[in-house]
Amino acid sequence: MRQRPMFKKMNLCKNQDKFDVVLKNFFQRTGNEMTDQRKWTPSGALFFILTLSTSLGYGNLHPITTEGKMFTIVFSLVSIPLMGYCLALVAGGILSLRKPTESLFLACATVFTGFLAGGALLFSFYFEPTWSLVESLYFSACTLMTVGFGDYAPTNAVSKIFTVFYVLAGLGVASTFIALLTRKVDQKIRENI
Numbered sequence: 638m639r640q641r642p643m644f645k646k647m648n649l650c651k652n653q654d655k656f657d658v659v660l661k662n663f664f665q666r667t668g669n670e671m672t673d674q675r676k677w678t679p680s681g682a683l684f685f686i687l688t689l690s691t692s693l694g695y696g697n698l699h700p701i702t703t704e705g706k707m708f709t710i711v712f713s714l715v716s717i718p719l720m721g722y723c724l725a726l727v728a729g730g731i732l733s734l735r736k737p738t739e740s741l742f743l744a745c746a747t748v749f750t751g752f753l754a755g756g757a758l759l760f761s762f763y764f765e766p767t768w769s770l771v772e773s774l775y776f777s778a779c780t781l782m783t784v785g786f787g788d789y790a791p792t793n794a795v796s797k798i799f800t801v802f803y804v805l806a807g808l809g810v811a812s813t814f815i816a817l818l819t820r821k822v823d824q825k826i827r828e829n830i
Contacts, residue, residue, distance in 0.1 A: 680794040690716035696787025727809040728816040764796040
């Protein structure tokens, strides 16, 4: 289209190369592509299972076939409650070891902050170098709090595998911190009633 003389004067055609670069960078940043990235690789499938069972749902990987959609329904009905149960066991186990104190809360907050900062640094400088430090921190926070908006997602096999381990380790820390925070808020409310 840009080759025809009548199109050469159009702004879109003049800036097509710049637009192509911006569009390519956008799709790489979000883990999506305009072409098939062969996402159903072993690491992609593992990443899908993890995001499904933790209900993260980044939105960059989903089944297309009827069989895949049926598997997703059945698997999520089993795996999401199991994951919730496991996270509750982890948080409950830690909380049952000792009475929640200010020092336990601060220790858990520190570990949680360390997971966020460590994830941000690793994603930004090693696994997803096109992400800024703020973007990596945002991704880490959304991931550990199981928000998963889908605007950022791992873009390569190594990043996906790291994310699997990051989620498995970090969700226990996050759920414990959130349980302690919830208890702290509940205590404050009960003191004021």
